[in-house]
Amino acid sequence: MQKSVLFASALALVGCSDRNFNKPELLFEPRILAMQSEPPQPIHGTSSTLRALVYFSDSGAGAKYKWSWCPLPVDSNDQCPIGQAEFDQIYTTLGLGTAPSLDLGNGETASFTNPFSAQWLLALCNGDVSISIGASGITASAVDGGSKSMFTCDLAADNKVPVYFPVTVSLVVTPSGLAELPAIFTLHLPIDEAIPGNTNPILDGIRVFDTDEWLDEAASVAIARQQRTNLDVRLAQSSSETLTRPRTGNKANRDLLTREKLNLWWLAEAGDFGHAGLGGYTTAYLPYSDPTVDAQFFSDAVSNVWTLPKPTS
Amino acid sequence: MTIFGTYQLPRNWQIGSRFRYVTGNPSTPVVSSVFNASKESYDPINGDKYSSRVGSFHQLDVRLDKRWIYNSWMLTAYVDLQNVYNRTNPESVEYNFNYKKTQLGSGLPIYPIMGIRGEF
Numbered sequence: 213m214q215k216s217v218l219f220a221s222a223l224a225l226v227g228c229s230d231r232n233f234n235k236p237e238l239l240f241e242p243r244i245l246a247m248q249s250e251p252p253q254p255i256h257g258t259s260s261t262l263r264a265l266v267y268f269s270d271s272g273a274g275a276k277y278k279w280s281w282c283p284l285p286v287d288s289n290d291q292c293p294i295g296q297a298e299f300d301q302i303y304t305t306l307g308l309g310t311a312p313s314l315d316l317g318n319g320e321t322a323s324f325t326n327p328f329s330a331q332w333l334l335a336l337c338n339g340d341v342s343i344s345i346g347a348s349g350i351t352a353s354a355v356d357g358g359s360k361s362m363f364t365c366d367l368a369a370d371n372k373v374p375v376y377f378p379v380t381v382s383l384v385v386t387p388s389g390l391a392e393l394p395a396i397f398t399l400h401l402p403i404d405e406a407i408p409g410n411t412n413p414i415l416d417g418i419r420v421f422d423t424d425e426w427l428d429e430a431a432s433v434a435i436a437r438q439q440r441t442n443l444d445v446r447l448a449q450s451s452s453e454t455l456t457r458p459r460t461g462n463k464a465n466r467d468l469l470t471r472e473k474l475n476l477w478w479l480a481e482a483g484d485f486g487h488a489g490l491g492g493y494t495t496a497y498l499p500y501s502d503p504t505v506d507a508q509f510f511s512d513a514v515s516n517v518w519t520l521p522k523p524t525s
Numbered sequence: 526m527t528i529f530g531t532y533q534l535p536r537n538w539q540i541g542s543r544f545r546y547v548t549g550n551p552s553t554p555v556v557s558s559v560f561n562a563s564k565e566s567y568d569p570i571n572g573d574k575y576s577s578r579v580g581s582f583h584q585l586d587v588r589l590d591k592r593w594i595y596n597s598w599m600l601t602a603y604v605d606l607q608n609v610y611n612r613t614n615p616e617s618v619e620y621n622f623n624y625k626k627t628q629l630g631s632g633l634p635i636y637p638i639m640g641i642r643g644e645f
Contacts, residue, residue, distance in 0.1 A: 236622040243623070247562035289570050290559040395560040396568075477565075
């Protein structure tokens with residue numbers, strides 16, 4: 213039998229790449245950064261104000277907005293699978309009267325009114341309603357109870373009861389002379405109106421750590437570039453609400469309460485982060501399983517280490 | 526396609542070379558994206574399935590061996606130089622966070638290997 217012993221050494225040459233290639237925390241061009249519904253979960257017959265936080269590299273004057281919503285899960289291209297005509301047909305089939313418009317207008321903000329009663333949403337989620345839309349090829353569950361609903365509803369953590377009915381809000385912002393910026397956002401319409409509605413967190417302020425320098429809209433506080441700066445975000449504990457832990461494969465966690473997780477994103481206009489180790493950090497209140505141990509893990513102010521990028525050379 | 530050959534030189538030297546050419550794999554391009562504010566990330570919008578192709582792969586490797594033969598074993602020393610002309614072979618297309626910028630994931634650059642092998 214032949215035996216071989218092999219020793220080898222290799223030298224690899226590593227090339228360079230664009231170090232800011234994938235830095236979402238840098239703002240180089242107009243972008244939609246966030247969307248918000250206030251209140252987040254409107255009950256039947258009530259309205260929410262929809263708004264978007266948009267970064268414009270200029271004043272943003274002349275930007276156009278186009279809002280719409282979709283009662284069905286969007287397709288793989290984030291497009292609504294039905295148009296107004298099909299929605300009218302669904303409404304007629306359900307005997308709900310005149311369907312509201314899927315078009316939410318062209319303002320900087322929009323208003324969405326929840327047109328569905330909790331009972332109807334529950335029926336839709338459970339597949340108790342028969343809908344068939346031939347033109348678009350969409351068919352829904354039958355009343356025989358044997359079919360699965362066409363709607364993807366949010367289930368409670370500890371059982372299979374649907375608690376929220378997701379609808380998709382779409383926004384297209386077109387900055388003057390530039391390409392369209394499309395975005396979507398999911399609204400969770402309550403099916404069980406006995407569950408308290410979620411509320412949006414409210415920041416009480418951002419300051420440079422251990423100083424009285426509070427960041428403001430007028431940008432009166434300058435933070436040095438290429439230097440680590442701790443920032444305090446003041447946020448009331450009540451902004452992070454307790455909820456039942458979402459369903460996971462871990463049964464042991466199913467019935468535990470947890471704290472809503474809040475993500476804080478830090479962004480900077482342009483710049484160059486340089487090599488690894490600099491840059492922005494996302495921060496969150498840590499979710500935990502037992503609200504009674506609140507104080508141990510939770511504080512009113514969360515400190516975030518942030519390094520501003522150097523100017524683009 | 527692979528072309529290879531070896532040439533025996535005097536005194537147990539051997540030189541070999543291999544050239545490979547492979548057309549690029551079909552790929553589905555991302556043509557645009559939608560910011561999904563609920564997920565805080567961008568959803569890619571794909572173009573037609575397999576409507577584009579990653580660039581082709583070609584590479585030349587050269588290897589030089591020297592063998593010493595003893596009574597009960599052989600020792601071979603070699604220098605293997607892969608990707609001799611330092612071709613940047615694209616292996617995949619990488620997108621940035623909002624799918625607006627792309628860069629090619631590439632294979633190894635010119636890659637020298639030295640080694641010895643004992644056969645008993």
